[in-house]
Amino acid sequence: MANKYSKTKLEKFKKAITEKMGSVSEDIETIKEGIGTASNKQGGVTPDSIFSVHMADAGTDSHEQEKSFMLMNRESDYFKKLKVALERIEEGTFGVCKVCDALIPEERMTEVPNATKCVQCKENEKLGLK
Numbered sequence: 001m002a003n004k005y006s007k008t009k010l011e012k013f014k015k016a017i018t019e020k021m022g023s024v025s026e027d028i029e030t031i032k033e034g035i036g037t038a039s040n041k042q043g044g045v046t047p048d049s050i051f052s053v054h055m056a057d058a059g060t061d062s063h064e065q066e067k068s069f070m071l072m073n074r075e076s077d078y079f080k081k082l083k084v085a086l087e088r089i090e091e092g093t094f095g096v097c098k099v100c101d102a103l104i105p106e107e108r109m110t111e112v113p114n115a116t117k118c119v120q121c122k123e124n125e126k127l128g129l130k
């Protein structure tokens with residue numbers, strides 16, 4: 001494999017990704033806590049009050065909760081992607097396009113650490129050329 005990032009570069013990526021994973025997992029925890037609080041609040045509502053004054057509030061709560069769940073899913077997806085990126089670093093396939101073997105530019109790998117294709121190949125794929 002001629003096209004490969006240097007060990008130093010890979011270490012740098014690894015550090016950045018590990019740090020990102022730390023902050024993403026913190027975000028997930030925060031969101032989880034938020035969802036927990038919202039559930040508790042709803043759990044305290046008696047059936048009577050749901051159908052009277054709190055109808056609108058309850059609706060808002062569940063909507064907020066739904067948003068939190070979506071956000072949490074997105075964050076945990078991102079976390080998984082970062083993990084995959086770390087595995088690629090270990091394997092030595094990080095930053096190498098799996099279609100044409102070209103080295104994917106550093107900026108792109110910083111932005112999308114789990115990218116497996118270079119921009120050109122990605123574009124071709126989008127156009128259905130392959």
Ligand SMILES: [Zn+2]
Binds near residue numbers: 102
């Ligand atoms: Zn490529």
